[in-house]
Amino acid sequence: MKPDMSVNLAGIPLRNPVMTASGTFGYGQEFAEYVNLESIGAFVTKGLSLKPRSGNPTPRIVETPGGMLNAIGLQNVGIEAFIAKKVPFLRTVNTPAIANFFGNTVDEYAELARRLDDIPEVAALEVNISCPNVKQGGIVFGTDPDCAATVVKACRAATTKALIVKLSPNVTDVVVMARACEDAGADCLSLINTLTGMAIDLNRRRPVLANITGGFSGPAIKPIALRMVWQVAQAVKVPIIGIGGIMTASDALEFILAGATAIQVGTASFINPGAAQEIAEEMEAWLVANGVADIKSLIGALEV
Amino acid sequence: MQFTAMILSNAEVSPGYWRMRLTAPQEFASARPGQFVMVRVAGAIDPLLRRPFGIFDVGIHTPAQSGAVAQPYFEMLYRVVGKGTALLATLHETDLLDILGPLGKGFNLGTADEEKLIVGGGVGLAPLYLLARELVQQSTVRLFAGGRTRDDILCITEFERLGVECYTATEDGSLGEQGLVTEALIRRLDALKGRATIYACGPHGMLNAVATIAADRSIPCQVSLEGYMACGVGACLGCVAPGQGHSTETPDFRCVCTDGPVFESGELKWRD
Ligand SMILES: Cc1cc2nc3c(=O)[nH]c(=O)nc-3n(C[C@H](O)[C@H](O)[C@H](O)COP(=O)(O)OP(=O)(O)OC[C@H]3O[C@@H](n4cnc5c(N)ncnc54)[C@H](O)[C@@H]3O)c2cc1C
Ligand SMILES: Cc1cc2nc3c(=O)[nH]c(=O)nc-3n(C[C@H](O)[C@H](O)[C@H](O)COP(=O)(O)O)c2cc1C
């Protein structure tokens, strides 16, 4: 019998728990040739800002064992061009599209949440709080519980759509951040964003990335992501989206056992553009092989 | 398009440079000169990311024995520089590789009534062979190939067989004239009677020199760029190159994998 793969993410029904991660799947259209977008649960756009941003100088990416560092600098088309050029495509796909966004001030975050709230094609909002607050000496919103709560409250007031808050792993205690965001009105938490890392070119005695540091992603970060998802799942009531190094269906299912309701596939889409679809299909096959009738029965079912 | 290719041959053509022939689906025959492929070098996670390579040639192999099916193929010319390319060099006939491509925008072939001047440095010759093959059908084509030593001058006989007139230069003088191949290019441009278009691929310094030479003489010039690529499909935004109007205040980045890898040299910013 076909297992039930559907999950409910803060009021949004997903045909299966597999989503794609922001910044690794363009605006969806880039992958339409390689993935049946209607075979996955949802997809998330590149992080949007009020004004277009053209990002950091190059080199912006470098591979390290089992992962990659990126310092793209949040290059994106901006909200206006998103509405004019990217939203019409979203309309053609019968799969929830989630808009990821970021700002450099609380007001920018709130303004974006308001603008995105008006777009019927956007099913939910994912707010990236791993950005520096220019009004507070560049402290990263997502590394200070009060700062994070302020942003989440401002966005909460600006939208009635489901609000997903994407947590940064670059903190001492992710549970403190998770609780602060839940209390401030988040409907759902997604984690983890990239870990700050660095690579050095010994012969040139220089950093490899023009930006010096970059965000670490890929299979190497999975154990850290899994640990954080598990810790947060113990502490909050809202649903969790697990992200970090997911390459296979078993990786995805491990996150679900740890407490995630859905998962996002990031770096894996670069290596195999069809990864998200394959992971969804293989998860279903695993359920069949293991006699599991409903994926929801696995959420947080880790035995410790 | 994503497909599994079988290696038909993989041989070292010059110390450190390899040429690989792989099977391809029928549709691959429409690949344009200058387009590239993303190769998944290993099924495991090391190396993790795909590696980009130019398309050296495409064709259809018709086996000698009757009844055997014709097999479309493509070729890559690659230089062993690191982990991924070292691994490629260990592969043998019948081994399989996961390929994404053809990707990107290729060269614009321009009009027939002009001389085509192709400039390649080292493994930069890779995407220029298929280009030369198409250009010789309608125009006079000259190739300017440069490298550090004779080992870096690749597949010249193949170009000659197409009827391309080849000029070579090496920094150590071990093949052709000693020095930079751009000097031979300048001499040819000085002697030029009619119109010409320049096509170039190679190290950034060489492309920069060629772009300047072309701009000084108002000769159209197309260059094929490299960039650090993760996806090859316009999603990661890792591969960008600064456009002509780029500055810190007015940033203007072009995506090498989807807007390029071939650009009009005037579209790009050459010195910061
Ligand atoms: C559009 C495009 C077409 C290309 N076509 C060819 C081709 O036809 N033949 C060929 O031999 N090579 C080509 N290259 C370069 C080739 O992709 C790199 O040499 C290869 O990825 C190196 O992989 P590696 O694992 O062996 O080296 P790594 O271990 O990854 O790196 C070894 C060294 O190469 C440098 N390097 C790695 N990747 C790149 C890159 N993408 N661009 C520039 N330097 C890099 C690193 O900085 C390092 O110094 C092309 C690159 C692009 C972007
Ligand atoms: C090239 C690249 C760009 C990214 N851009 C964004 C972004 O714009 N917004 C965001 O919230 N996360 C961004 N991320 C983080 C991913 O969405 C994801 O959280 C992270 O890569 C971990 O998952 P992975 O190991 O599966 O890639 C980016 C990641 C990469 C590799």
Ligand code: FES
């Ligand atoms: S390689 Fe990813 S955008 Fe060009």
